[in-house]
Amino acid sequence: MSEITEYINNEVDPIHIEDTIEKVQDLFLEFPYSHFPVLEEGVYIGCASAEDIELLDSDRKIGEFRYTFERFFVRNTMPWLDVLEIFAKNETNVVPILDETNTYIGYYEIADVIKCFHDTPFLREDGGFIVVQKGIKEYSMSEIAQIVESNNAKLLGLFISHNDMEKVQITLKLSLGGMNEIIQTFRRYEYDIITEHQEDAYLNNLKDRSDYLDKYLNM
Numbered sequence: 001m002s003e004i005t006e007y008i009n010n011e012v013d014p015i016h017i018e019d020t021i022e023k024v025q026d027l028f029l030e031f032p033y034s035h036f037p038v039l040e041e042g043v044y045i046g047c048a049s050a051e052d053i054e055l056l057d058s059d060r061k062i063g064e065f066r067y068t069f070e071r072f073f074v075r076n077t078m079p080w081l082d083v084l085e086i087f088a089k090n091e092t093n094v095v096p097i098l099d100e101t102n103t104y105i106g107y108y109e110i111a112d113v114i115k116c117f118h119d120t121p122f123l124r125e126d127g128g129f130i131v132v133q134k135g136i137k138e139y140s141m142s143e144i145a146q147i148v149e150s151n152n153a154k155l156l157g158l159f160i161s162h163n164d165m166e167k168v169q170i171t172l173k174l175s176l177g178g179m180n181e182i183i184q185t186f187r188r189y190e191y192d193i194i195t196e197h198q199e200d201a202y203l204n205n206l207k208d209r210s211d212y213l214d215k216y217l218n219m
Contacts, residue, residue: 004080007112008097008105014039015048015062022058024048037096037107038062038069044096044104046071073098076105080116083108120157127156127173131194132186136168139191147189148174151182169194 012031015024017040027036028050035047046069048062056065073096074083086095093110117123132144141158148155154175162169174182183193 004078004083004108004113004116005076007108007115008076009109009112010106012036014044014096014104014107016040017045017061017063017066019062020058021053021056021060021062021065024053024062025056025058028053033094035070035090035092035094037073037094037104038066039104042104044073044098044102045069047092047094047096072096074108075100080113084113084117087113123173125156125175127175128179129195130172130174130179130183130186131161131169132172133167133169133192133194134190136163136166139168139170141170143189144170144172147185148172148182151178151185153178153182 012027015027015036015038017038024036027033033050035049038045038048040063045066048065048069052065052068053062070090070092072086072090072092074086076097076099083095087093087108087110095108096104097106097108099105144158145155156173156175158170158172160168161171186193
């Protein structure tokens with residue numbers, strides 16, 4: 001798996017507090033960034049937003065609008081999953097990187113962080129996906145793993161893909177084989193199966209019976 005620090009980027013110089021709005025607008029026109037870091041005397045002070053910059057007077061300096069800056073960043077020691085969370089929370093495609101002394105050292109682009117995700121067994125290895133759902137107070141990650149492994153499958157990864165006040169959905173990736181048995185075991189443990197599966201013999205059987213009943217009633 002690739003180390004995320006391989007993707008530290010310095011291709012584009014950061015914005016400086018004395019830059020004109022026009023210069024910053026040109027940067028956002030040239031590069032498809034949602035945000036970009038701003039430095040003052042070499043110190044990171046926040047990110048300018050492309051949406052905000054678009055509306056400003058081009059003759060003025062970016063420093064006059066520092067109150068609009070968003071102050072998210074990551075450390076160069078953070079693992080890729082934590083970095084990905086910062087991207088998601090701030091709805092950005094660029095995140096500045098600071099070292100332990102708060103020195104700006106570059107930025108990550110979202111496409112590069114996604115490459116780290118692609119290198120994980122969760123995506124790289126062959127397998128099948130299942131999305132299961134249960135009450136938010138009733139599900140158990142250890143129970144989910146037990147259900148998979150008791151059917152002689154390997155759990156390649158799982159994460160919470162959706163939740164609300166009542167329900168939680170968990171996306172699982174499993175080694176291939178025995179999918180129908182796993183699905184039926186989840187049902188016995190009162191999990192709802194959100195995804196559709198060709199191997200789901202229980203649902204297919206119900207569908208066949210329903211189709212037969214429809215034909216009978218329409219005769």
